Amino acid sequence: MGNRTVTGHTAALVLITAVELVVFLDTTVVNIALPSIGAGLRLDEAGLAWVTNAYLLALGGCMLVGGRAADLLGARRVFGAGLALFTVASAAAGFAGDAWVLVAARAAQGIGAAVTVPAQLALLTRTFTEPDARRRAFGVWGAMGAAGAAIGTATGGLLTDGPGWRSIFLINLPVGVVALASIRKLLPADPPRRAGSARRLDLPGAVLGTSGLLLAGYAFGALADPAGRTPAAILLAVALVLLAGFVATEARNAEPLMPLRLFRIRQVTGSAVVNALVGAAHVPAFALLALYLQNTQHYSPTRSGLAVLPVAAAGLVASRTAIPAAVKRFGARTLLAAGLAAQAAALAWFATLPATVDYLGDVLPAALLLGVGLPASFVGVTAPAVTAVDQVDAGVTAGIVNTAQRIGSGLGVTAVLVLASTVTGTAGYLAGLRSGFAAAAVLALLGCLLTLALLRPTRDSDSDSEGDGAVTVADRRTA
Numbered sequence: 286m287g288n289r290t291v292t293g294h295t296a297a298l299v300l301i302t303a304v305e306l307v308v309f310l311d312t313t314v315v316n317i318a319l320p321s322i323g324a325g326l327r328l329d330e331a332g333l334a335w336v337t338n339a340y341l342l343a344l345g346g347c348m349l350v351g352g353r354a355a356d357l358l359g360a361r362r363v364f365g366a367g368l369a370l371f372t373v374a375s376a377a378a379g380f381a382g383d384a385w386v387l388v389a390a391r392a393a394q395g396i397g398a399a400v401t402v403p404a405q406l407a408l409l410t411r412t413f414t415e416p417d418a419r420r421r422a423f424g425v426w427g428a429m430g431a432a433g434a435a436i437g438t439a440t441g442g443l444l445t446d447g448p449g450w451r452s453i454f455l456i457n458l459p460v461g462v463v464a465l466a467s468i469r470k471l472l473p474a475d476p477p478r479r480a481g482s483a484r485r486l487d488l489p490g491a492v493l494g495t496s497g498l499l500l501a502g503y504a505f506g507a508l509a510d511p512a513g514r515t516p517a518a519i520l521l522a523v524a525l526v527l528l529a530g531f532v533a534t535e536a537r538n539a540e541p542l543m544p545l546r547l548f549r550i551r552q553v554t555g556s557a558v559v560n561a562l563v564g565a566a567h568v569p570a571f572a573l574l575a576l577y578l579q580n581t582q583h584y585s586p587t588r589s590g591l592a593v594l595p596v597a598a599a600g601l602v603a604s605r606t607a608i609p610a611a612v613k614r615f616g617a618r619t620l621l622a623a624g625l626a627a628q629a630a631a632l633a634w635f636a637t638l639p640a641t642v643d644y645l646g647d648v649l650p651a652a653l654l655l656g657v658g659l660p661a662s663f664v665g666v667t668a669p670a671v672t673a674v675d676q677v678d679a680g681v682t683a684g685i686v687n688t689a690q691r692i693g694s695g696l697g698v699t700a701v702l703v704l705a706s707t708v709t710g711t712a713g714y715l716a717g718l719r720s721g722f723a724a725a726a727v728l729a730l731l732g733c734l735l736t737l738a739l740l741r742p743t744r745d746s747d748s749d750s751e752g753d754g755a756v757t758v759a760d761r762r763t764a
Contacts, residue, residue: 309433343395345691352403352684359475367400372461379454406683427663428604432597442590490542497527555739562732564690565697599656621665627658632726
């Protein structure tokens with residue numbers, strides 16, 4: 286591989302992972318700014334919840350459609366369209382003068398993000414075909430996704446206390462504009478589109494699947510409110526009916542949105558199940574840590590945000606050093622299990638936090654451990670599935686695995702925070718937070734055990750190498 290090709294691949298990786306960072310940064314950057322947004326747009330707590338949930342629901346609900354669109358219409362083409370929507374929606378959010386405009390813009394951001402993420406993974410597998418290069422690329426990609434939540438929390442505090450809450454959305458504009466201008470030059474061209482490819486997008490499946498996922502995500506969030514649990518349970522039942530109809534439609538459709546045959550591939554099914562637990566364990570952890578630092582240790586929003594930056598720093602360092610070497614030596618399955626074990630240990634450590642904290646001795650060690658475990662999990666859970674299928678299914682496979690994480694995140698946040706609230710009512714606030722951390726640790730440990738059970742090496746592979754980034758015959762073999 287010539288130096289010019291290596292330089293071009295490096296530039297492509299920078300472009301893809303910068304967009305990945307911004308997309309996942311926007312899942313948390315808004316949290317610390319919510320009080321300021323409420324004051325500026327006269328929103329109560331219920332309205333503020335939609336500023337967050339509109340993005341998360343759209344991101345989780347539309348990812349399958351985004352993945353299939355990348356396969357049918359071309360990953361580079363769909364990546365550009367999703368990024369353009371995300372960038373325009375960020376501008377609309379930053380200049381919103383009314384609450385409904387902000388919520389609508391956040392939903393549009395989520396749709397744009399849902400389209401770009403599966404396309405990113407398809408582009409990575411197409412750009413980096415040599416195993417070592419692919420391992421490094423997935424390592425950096427995983428670190429950016431893992432770092433996004435921590436960097437978003439820190440950035441949200443700094444920007445809100447500085448330029449103001451609108452800047453948390455406007456900061457996306459320069460990244461989006463530069464990335465859009467660079468797509469044609471840096472990313473591999475799409476193969477020629479087959480005639481009628483747009484018409485082959487499964488619209489009935491898209492409507493049923495997206496509406497079912499969106500409704501389920503809303504219902505899961507509403508379950509956290511005791512007063513709304515009955516209506517939420519009804520909505521959840523409706524969502525399950527829609528999703529059952531989606532599965533029935535996919536089974537009959539000759540060209541489905543989500544080919545059910547993919548679930549016969551062990552790496553795809555196992556990765557989806559484990560990734561749901563990855564989301565369920567780590568997403569509540571950031572919320573719990575922010576609550577602990579601000580409400581028991583009286584940290585300011587900015588100081589609280591900066592306190593979680595070591596999570597991002599550790600992840601970025603590990604992704605450039607230890608993770609690619611670990612994938613090559615031990616395989617993605619072992620890396621995933623180790624990453625989830627590290628998360629479980631970090632969360633268990635947080636479950637023992639004292640009433641008065643010494644940051645360097647009590648918080649920092651667990652934050653560093655969490656920072657290493659997250660990108661290891663992201664890489665370990667994604668690479669086996671995406672590299673185990675043919676290129677024509679890479680986008681939808683990425684959509685399946687990432688949708689599983691979004692569903693797991695919603696379930697995890699609801700379950701962990703409801704548990705913490707329940708324990709708080711009987712044993713006190715600190716005990717409630719500790720119980721939430723302990724529950725998240727159990728979820729991470731369960732993910733570790735399921736990794737070892739579900740993602741076993743194939744019979745013909747010499748080692749645990751089916752997830753090392755190379756696509757082999759054994760990788761495509763069904764369970």
